Amino acid sequence: QVQLVESGGGLVQAGGSLRLSCTASGSIFSITDMGWYRQAPGKQREMVAMIFSGSLTNYGDSVKGRFTISRENGKNTVYLQMNSLKPEDTAVYYCNTRYLGYTYWGQGTQVTVSS
Numbered sequence: 001q002v003q004l005v006e007s008g009g010g011l012v013q014a015g016g017s018l019r020l021s022c023t024a025s026g027s028i029f030s031i032t033d034m035g036w037y038r039q040a041p042g043k044q045r046e047m048v049a050m051i052f053s054g055s056l057t058n059y060g061d062s063v064k065g066r067f068t069i070s071r072e073n074g075k076n077t078v079y080l081q082m083n084s085l086k087p088e089d090t091a092v093y094y095c096n097t098r099y100l101g102y103t104y105w106g107q108g109t110q111v112t113v114s115s
Contacts (some may be wrong), residue, residue, distance in 0.1 A: 002026045002104045009109030016113070022095030022106055023066035031046045033098045034078040037095045037112075048093065049080060050068040062088075075094060085113045 014056045016108040024031050035050030035058075049069035057069055068081040082089065090113050095106035 002028055002031075002097060002099050002102075004097060004104055004106035006093070006095045006106040006109040008086050009093060009111045009113045011114065014085060014086055014087055014113055014115050016085050017081070017111075018111060019082070020080040020093055020095075020109060020111075022078050022102050024082075024097055024099075024104075025096075028076065028099060030073075031076050031097050031099055035069060035096050036078075036080050038089075038093045039108075040091040043091075045094070049079060050096075053106055074078065083110070085111075087113045087115045 001026050004022055006022045008018060012018055032053040032098045036048040037045050038048050039045040046060060046061055048060050049067055051069045051071050066084045089112060092108040093110045094109050097104050
């Protein structure tokens with residue numbers, strides 16, 4: 001069983017920055033794939049950024065060049081640095097990981113960008 005705890009959401013003006021963090025805990029040895037999804041009201045959940053073994057990364061098209069995902073391996077922690085935020089980035093952001101064939105989600109953290 002894996003537990004994911006997120007932090008760092010909040011309210012920010014357009015053009016501002018936020019940093020999200022997510023730490024995985026439980027009966028785990030080492031997690032390789034971690035990342036972030038988001039879901040805005042009335043929309044489907046979408047991939048924001050993922051980081052894989054060897055620090056390979058993948059970003060959603062709408063956040064490329066503005067968001068950066070990174071990890072702290074020894075602590076099974078992943079970060080999402082969000083710069084140049086836009087009102088359309090407003091959503092609940094969910095931490096995600098896949099471990100031993102199962103997918104786990106955090107409880108979500110709200111990010112609101114005002115215009």
